[in-house]
Amino acid sequence: MTASAHVTAGALAPRESRLVPRLLIGLALLLTAVFVVVPMVYIFHRAFAAGWSVFAANIAEPGTLHAIWLTALVAVITVPVNVGFGIAAAWALARFRFPGRKALLVLIEIPFSISPIIAGICYLLLYGRQGLLGPWLLAHDVQILFALPGIVLVTMFVTSPFVVREVLPLMEAQGSEQEQAAVTLGASGWQIFRRVTLPNIRWALLYGAVLCGARAVGEFGGVSVVSGSIRGQTNTLPLQIDLLFNDLNIVGAFAAASTLTLIALVVLVLKAVMESRRG
């Protein structure tokens, strides 16, 4: 398809002077440099402006180290759960037709349309002291808000559609002939999944997991509402950046930010690799 588009561009060339494409490309490059590239470069510039040792000292600061650990922990819990959910939802939605299927599809995608900060407020109104389940939780001494469970739950809300969204279209496109054949040959459900389905969807699954993990690591709005931002306890890395920024420790904030930027860049490279693999 792109090839024919180039033919069109070529056909336009004699009438349209070379000036217009050059102007548009130049403008696109300039705007992208100003709005996308420079902000990213600036993060590393500020993080390393005072040299490696200052950077290392900022990262090794106990609050930041703890934030890195907590952020990793949240991702390690969230990603496998969402992978499991993603597989289950994709299987149910791709392989069966049932009433309310469309509504379920919309419901699964809803977290993409709700701002994370609203999600955080929802969780507070559910588990908070004055919330729906607040009194019950208080009576049974269960701590969800301002602790790890709250952070994990909000992160799950925000990242829940990522795996399904990658796996479901692929499973629908592949159809169920191979799986039906396996059933006819007497395979059990677990065997079908492990031998037939999983090898077919593994790259989409991995890609969804990577996107989910990247989002989990960077979540700010939702987590900021439910974590209470207790220093050295419930501060994830993005919250730690905010805290350092408000403490006017700008270099420390940029050092913490540079680690998240590096993760984002790795994700982009992985994305490019996986897209070329999927062809």
Place this chain on the structure above:
Amino acid sequence: MTASPPPASPLRAKRVLPGFGLTMGVTLTYVGVIVLLPVVALVLKGAEIGPARFFAILSAPRTLAALQLTLLAAFMATVFNAAYGLLMAWVLVRYDFPGKRILDALMDIPFALPTAVAGLALSALFAGNGWYGALLEPMGFKVVFTIWGVAVAMSFTSIPFVVRAVQPVLEDLDPQYEQAAITLGAHPFTVFRRVIFPAILPAYMVGITLSFARSLGEFGAVVFIAGNLPMKTEIASLLAVIRLEEYDYNGAAAIAMTLLVIALLLLAVSNLAQARALRYKGKTA
């Protein structure tokens, strides 16, 4: 992706393939507990307030100012992204030049970068001693702590929407209509306006709607650059959080409900536009 299959096969599939009960149970439980229950909590809290109090909360000057700032800044950000996104989609699809693949990959950065990181970088860049602020502030143009800063943050975090919505449609466009128009002697700009633009318009509208919705909901990037001055640069979602911190649960719920309803309305609009885009595609294919 969700095209309805012939009615016979799914019924057979339902009989043949195992795991419907298990996967459906897991899906419904997870969506119910993680997504639905918290949203229901907000809606119940909002319903409990009553229309009169609800309206009083929303029409309070500080709430009005916050809502107005959020909508206006999101509008500004979306106008920029609509122009920039269309330019990027056009350049990436129609022209060949060195570094094109890198430029294409760069379009994903705003989604990949955590919003707090983007907010930090933008606020430092546009501050008086930052690279951009040092250029702009002597000219009397202040970005940080103004509505411009809010708009810049919103714009950055929603850059990919328009590009990624328009790009595939532009790629799949059947060149024969354009060639016909050129053969008939149409000026290239006329071809774009009369042939290409109408074809990409539904997808363009989807991208613009998503970009606007994301801008309205953006929090992380904005709070860094806005300064968050009440009545001036305080966005609505931040005001909701402040109300929570003051234990004013009704105030928080009312503002959050309003933002939720706007978000769901925009979702409905984008779904309608999406349906139109698909119908158009079906007609030309």
